[in-house]
Amino acid sequence: MDERTKMLEKYSSRVYRNRKEHVIQIEEEGANPGIMANTRSVPGIMTNRGCCYAGCKGVVLGPLKDVAVITHGPIGCGFYSWGTRRHKGKCEDGRNFLEYCFSTDMQEPDIVFGGEKKLKQAIAETVEIFNPKCIMICSTCPVGLIGDDIHAVASWAEKEYGIKCIAFSCEGYKGVSQSGGHHIANNGLMRHVIGTGDAPPAKRYSVNILGEYNIGGDGWETSRILKRIGYDVISVFTGDGSYEDIKNAHTANLNLVQCHRSINYIAEMMKTKYGIDWIKVNFIGLTATCESLRNMAKYFGDKELIDRTEEVIADELAAIHDEVEYYKGKLKGKTAGIFVGGSRSHHYQNLLADFGVETVVAGYEFAHRDDYEGREVIPDIKEDADSKNIEQITVEPDPSKYREMLSPDEYEEKAKEIPLEQYKGMIREMKKGAMVVDDFNHFETEELLKYYKPDLFFSGIKDKYVIQKSGVVSRQMHSYDYKGPYAGFKGAVNFARDVAMSLYTPAWGFVTPPWKTKPMLQGKLAGGDK
Amino acid sequence: MLSMTPKELKERTALRINPCKTCQPVGAIYCALGVHKCMPHSHGSQGCVSFHRMFLTRHFKDPAIASTSSFTEGASVFGGRTNIETAVKNVFDIYDPDIIAVHTTCLSETIGDDINSFIQDMTIPEGKLVVHTNTPSYVGSHINGFYNMMCGFIKYLSRKTGKSNGKIAIFPGFVNPGDMREMKRIASLLKAPFIMFPDTSGVMDAPMTGHYEMYPKGGTKIEEIAALGDCEKVIALGEITSEEPAALLEKQCKVPYELLPLPIGISATDEFVTALSKFSKCEVPYELEEERGQLIDIMLDAHQYYYKKSVAIYGDPDTVLGITSLVLEMGMIPKYVITGTPKEDFTRKAEELFARYSVEGCKAKASADLFELHQWIKNEKVDLLIGGTHGKTIARAEDIPLVRAGFPIIDRYVHSYMPIVGYKGAMRLVEMISNALMDRMDRDCADEDLEIVM
Structure with missing residues (x-):
């Protein structure tokens, strides 16, 4: 019996019917067996998923360092998403909003009589104390239920205070995971921020980095490499990101999509509205980083840029060569499981492979089918009641700002070589026998640990200690266990160093007490020594 | 760092900045984790429990388990009855706890789900239990959630049989497992037979053995919660945290209580030691x-x-x-x-x-x-x-x-x-x-x- 069958048959028939669609075992490498994703979790199952608010405020909007993001709701949601995601941000002027948590801390009377008045007052107080250029309002579950019109409040605030104020209806019950929240945040940024700046068109090699949240400083490491080659980074969505930069995102000449899941909506809409092409990149892993840099150079197609790219790649690789070889020696032949996010489980397989580690189980929390199977399945994805509740917005070309870098013929030509508006997904790169699990849960994690006995497991804080207590090296891939950066060339070495550290830490050798393996009691046999 | 914080104080009536509290449900989960073989269950959308498990795990560096009713928009409109019924069935099937401790969220409170009637109507496997409490996030803080969950357990389980068990109940307040261990050590030194409720020691500070146990050895046993009703007395530690459950137990089972501050510092510890010594009639040991x-x-x-x-x-x-x-x-x-x-x-x-x-x-x-x-x-x-x-x-x-x-x-x-x-x-x-x-x-x-x- 294969591992998939063994695991699933422990479920009751109703749960089995649901989960069997979400779990596949690779039989033929490079093929797409298809998987179900982005549907409701089964109540009672300890899913690792979060909610719409977490995706909107926690993931996409939270990193904006010059925005006062007010959580409209009871205190918990704002509190939990305060400073815990490691999206680093640096402000030269010291006005860093990431150090603050703003909430309307709704009380019972606000729920009964409505919270709009309190929200208005909270905005008034924010303006008076902090004088921000931009306020964003994120709603939590009860706000949608009691019907507070946060969008009307935002319009009022714009008129009253002459600032930008944007409301996001990202109540936790919307959609089936964080993913709905990403989409809602994308829509709001597209509608209200992108394209509102009046900066002149940027220079030729200018890019936006989309879906880079600067966890542990990843975005800084990526930007360092891009700047070395000669690129201008116009804006980052949204790690170390700012409202001011994003206003002018439309002036860039190419969009780079790092986290496909959380930001592909903006990439697509900017293509339609401003004509900006996008390519899928991955700056996690050495091979992947090199390939992404080469694809960028090919997009612009200038010999000088292509040469400079090769020069920087060679120089960066030379600088880390010895360390890479050392850590390959420490990690080669190990196996790994990786359960995280909606793009990272794919990204990190590349990095693990650079060091000779094979991924035997992988899955996502909140990915859609295209993240597993590739974007060509998008037309076949069926909408359901939950996905219909997340607004889809359509944009039109903006005649004053629309520019195309490539002629249709050039585009056709380049699309053959580089991932222009393409993403092939995770499944095709996985090895025979490996398991892919969508919306993985506590039970399945435990089962898979038993069947595959991986040397390494990468997941989040909720199951980190479940895995570690099972005797398997466990590292967090959301927070990088408070280390990093792991992106780019130097980041790859940081990653390998941290993984090797966790594998070889001496405490593992003491788990079993000596008296459990050796007889400790000494005594004499009755009748003396002879 | 925090350079936008002005020296000048202005009265705020609506804006909470950098809070010093969080919401009720996380306290309810922490309390329920202090019950042996208990699965805390959050009746709301799954983000709440994700945040709570995350937060408790970050504090204790140990797994904090809890399940959820995984509300969708439909459930928020039509009520969460089906969700909780499915959830309870699945939790018993898959995770096999002895008891499920349900708490609500601002979502299920706002729509007015009647958990008590849901529990009355659902099929619960033989020998298993489901209890609940209401923890609206828009009232109080995680401290309220902690004692509300205690009250939930007491309401459902604690009974007076009329025959005293000769024990003293200790309500430890919202403290770490290390504190609970210390309180128990002191009670043992004073030879006071006791029931501590809740007790997260041995759960949230479980040892590394190489084998993960979903339900570690620690936690107050269900029969001990039932036996609270037969205790001679309660020492309720933490005058703000432990009074409500102590008062409830007194009302429900006529067990008198003594409300004391958390035994932090000399005089508060003296009070705790004295109370135990009076109860056990044991002189304070050397x-x-x-x-x-x-x-x-x-x-x-x-x-x-x-x-x-x-x-x-x-x-x-x-x-x-x-x-x-x-x-x-x-x-x-x-x-x-x-x-x-x-x-x-x-x-x-x-x-x-x-x-x-x-x-x-x-x-x-x-x-x-x-x-x-x-x-x-x-x-x-x-x-x-x-x-x-x-x-x-x-x-x-x-x-x-x-x-x-x-x-x-x-x-x-x-x-x-x-x-x-x-x-x-x-x-x-x-x-x-x-x-x-x-x-x-x-x-x-x-x-x-x-x-x-x-």
Whole structure:
């Protein structure tokens, strides 16, 4: 019996019917067996998923360092998403909003009589104390239920205070995971921020980095490499990101999509509205980083840029060569499981492979089918009641700002070589026998640990200690266990160093007490020594 | 760091900035984790429980399990009955707990789901139990959630059979497993047969064995919760946290209770020890007297390094009051003491402590936040901060040493294993406080003033 069958048959028939669609075992490498994703979790199952608010405020909007993001709701949601995601941000002027948590801390009377008045007052107080250029309002579950019109409040605030104020209806019950929240945040940024700046068109090699949240400083490491080659980074969505930069995102000449899941909506809409092409990149892993840099150079197609790219790649690789070889020696032949996010489980397989580690189980929390199977399945994805509740917005070309870098013929030509508006997904790169699990849960994690006995497991804080207590090296891939950066060339070495550290830490050798393996009691046999 | 925080104070009536509390459900989960083979269950959308498990795991560095009803938009409109029925069935099928402890969220409270009737109507496997409590996030704080969940267990399970079990019940308050272990050690030294409820020791500080146990050895057993009704008496520790469940047990099973402060510092520990000794009719053993004497010895030895130093203390109401009491015993000035939990009793009790030690110019406030505390500090500085992780930005901004104590501490290790209660716990706090201040002296003094002997 294969591992998939063994695991699933422990479920009751109703749960089995649901989960069997979400779990596949690779039989033929490079093929797409298809998987179900982005549907409701089964109540009672300890899913690792979060909610719409977490995706909107926690993931996409939270990193904006010059925005006062007010959580409209009871205190918990704002509190939990305060400073815990490691999206680093640096402000030269010291006005860093990431150090603050703003909430309307709704009380019972606000729920009964409505919270709009309190929200208005909270905005008034924010303006008076902090004088921000931009306020964003994120709603939590009860706000949608009691019907507070946060969008009307935002319009009022714009008129009253002459600032930008944007409301996001990202109540936790919307959609089936964080993913709905990403989409809602994308829509709001597209509608209200992108394209509102009046900066002149940027220079030729200018890019936006989309879906880079600067966890542990990843975005800084990526930007360092891009700047070395000669690129201008116009804006980052949204790690170390700012409202001011994003206003002018439309002036860039190419969009780079790092986290496909959380930001592909903006990439697509900017293509339609401003004509900006996008390519899928991955700056996690050495091979992947090199390939992404080469694809960028090919997009612009200038010999000088292509040469400079090769020069920087060679120089960066030379600088880390010895360390890479050392850590390959420490990690080669190990196996790994990786359960995280909606793009990272794919990204990190590349990095693990650079060091000779094979991924035997992988899955996502909140990915859609295209993240597993590739974007060509998008037309076949069926909408359901939950996905219909997340607004889809359509944009039109903006005649004053629309520019195309490539002629249709050039585009056709380049699309053959580089991932222009393409993403092939995770499944095709996985090895025979490996398991892919969508919306993985506590039970399945435990089962898979038993069947595959991986040397390494990468997941989040909720199951980190479940895995570690099972005797398997466990590292967090959301927070990088408070280390990093792991992106780019130097980041790859940081990653390998941290993984090797966790594998070889001496405490593992003491788990079993000596008296459990050796007889400790000494005594004499009755009748003396002879 | 925090450079937008102005010195000038302005009254805020709506905006909470840098809170010093969180919402009820996380307290309910922590309480339920202190019951053996219990699965905490959150009746709401799955983001809540994701946040709570995340937060508890970050504090304890141990798995915090809990399941969810996984509400969708449809459930929010039509009610969560089907969700909880499915969830309960699946939890018993897959995770096999003995008991499920349901708490609500602001979502299910706002739509008015009647959990009690849902539980009455659902099929529960033979020998298994489902209990619930209401924890609207828009009332109180995680402290309310903690005691509301205690009340939920008591309501469903505690019964008076009429035959006393001769035991004393100890309600430990919202404290770490290390504190619960220390309270139990003291009770054992005084030969008081007891039931501690809840008891997260052996659950949230479970050892590494190489095998993960979803339900570790620790936790109050269901039959012990039932037997609370047959206890002789309750010692309810933490006057704000433990009174409601104690009062409920008294009403329901006629078990009298004695409400005491958390045993932090000398006098509060003395009160705890005295109460136990009176109950067990056991003289205080030399071992405890020795510890007490050692603590006083230390406080005399080291007093010159903290005497009259001013301190700001923030966190959960009973913990803050306990630490306030200890620092007063040390001769320090608790200049600012705040909690985010909206309980006015807190302010009154803090002011009583100020009066008892005749300290002047100290300020206490409930329903406060760290932003306001920072503003006070900007106006009049303190020498030391004591509280959880979230004060570290203030510590950095104002260059004030920080001693971590209370909840949540998500940026350090080991703390949850170590007590701050009892004489031993007080020794640990005195050590942390004096070290913080003395390290600062060593760092800041001129070369010629660096003392080799202190």
